[in-house]
Amino acid sequence: KKFHLGMFEIGKPLGKGKFGRVYLAKERSTGFVCALKVLHKSELQQGKVEKQVRREIEIHSNLRHPNILRFYGHFHDSKRVFLILEFAGKGELYKHLRKENKFPEWKAAQYIAQMAAALKYLHKKHVMHRDIKPENILVGIHGEIKISDFGWSVHAPNNRRNTMCGTLDYLPPEMIKPGSQENFYNEKVDLWSLGVLTYEFLVGEAPFEDTPVMTQRRIARGEMTVPKFVSPEARDLIERLLVLDPEKRIPLVEVQKHPWIVKHCIKGERATQRSSASKET
Numbered sequence: 001k002k003f004h005l006g007m008f009e010i011g012k013p014l015g016k017g018k019f020g021r022v023y024l025a026k027e028r029s030t031g032f033v034c035a036l037k038v039l040h041k042s043e044l045q046q047g048k049v050e051k052q053v054r055r056e057i058e059i060h061s062n063l064r065h066p067n068i069l070r071f072y073g074h075f076h077d078s079k080r081v082f083l084i085l086e087f088a089g090k091g092e093l094y095k096h097l098r099k100e101n102k103f104p105e106w107k108a109a110q111y112i113a114q115m116a117a118a119l120k121y122l123h124k125k126h127v128m129h130r131d132i133k134p135e136n137i138l139v140g141i142h143g144e145i146k147i148s149d150f151g152w153s154v155h156a157p158n159n160r161r162n163t164m165c166g167t168l169d170y171l172p173p174e175m176i177k178p179g180s181q182e183n184f185y186n187e188k189v190d191l192w193s194l195g196v197l198t199y200e201f202l203v204g205e206a207p208f209e210d211t212p213v214m215t216q217r218r219i220a221r222g223e224m225t226v227p228k229f230v231s232p233e234a235r236d237l238i239e240r241l242l243v244l245d246p247e248k249r250i251p252l253v254e255v256q257k258h259p260w261i262v263k264h265c266i267k268g269e270r271a272t273q274r275s276s277a278s279k280e281t
């Protein structure tokens with residue numbers, strides 16, 4: 001299907017990302033509402049990120065999962081590249097997190113369960129996201145979360161260094177530690193970031209947050225303390241994800257069965273238990 005700008009009625013600007021602006025848009029013939037991300041080719045050239053955008057398009061256009069923002073297509077004109085994306089009605093997760101300071105355990109557990117499902121889907125396709133953080137997660141109209149930025153995703157394993165920019169908080173030790181291993185990492189990097197995300201949802205700040213130098217050192221040594229107000233089950237999951245050795249991190253299928261997740265997330269099962277109970281009475 002060929003898309004072009006004339007097909008869309010451009011609505012209000014939703015906000016500005018690092019390399020582009022996002023607008024609410026409606027496809028004229030169907031009335032379908034979506035989000036249009038506009039990237040300026042000149043900015044992409046200056047930022048030396050054209051290759052990254054091409055890879056983001058290639059990877060994101062093949063993904064279909066309820067907790068991954070849908071990518072419907074793209075087109076470009078002489079000056080701009082347009083990405084046609086799913087519209088998530090409740091906007092950026094990190095804005096909600098900053099407003100609420102931290103999430104109650106039931107909400108954090110439901111979000112982490114959704115993230116684990118999305119990451120399991122990505123890893124099955126040998127895609128590692130590598131940039132899991134609240135800023136890259138959007139919230140749908142029913143409160144479901146959607147991973148929204150694939151700018152740093154690649155096919156695993158990756159044995160090339162990438163100059164990272166932005167916060168170091170979410171980087172796993174194997175991506176920042178000097179020495180032979182630094183070039184070989186795999187999708188288990190997303191397990192570490194899931195641990196950082198769990199901690200930040202429950203505590204309101206990242207576990208290794210500090211000055212850049214200290215953050216790197218604390219990550220490399222796995223130095224973090226979980227505050228006492230965090231439940232023992234949540235602490236257990238965080239400690240099983242924030243493990244220096246990538247091979248020893250709890251796998252996603254175990255995350256989904258973890259007591260902290262089961263306790264807050266299998267409402268479906270309890271509901272079916274209730275409904276079957278009512279049938280008995």
Ligand SMILES: COc1cccc(-c2nc(Nc3cc(C)[nH]n3)cc3ccccc23)c1
Nearest residue numbers: 014015016017022035085086087088090091
């Ligand atoms: C920097 O603030 C930004 C930047 C980009 C988008 C938003 C934003 N986005 C969406 N939904 C989206 C965005 C995409 C790509 N799909 N669905 C909804 C919002 C609602 C209120 C405020 C802001 C919103 C903010």
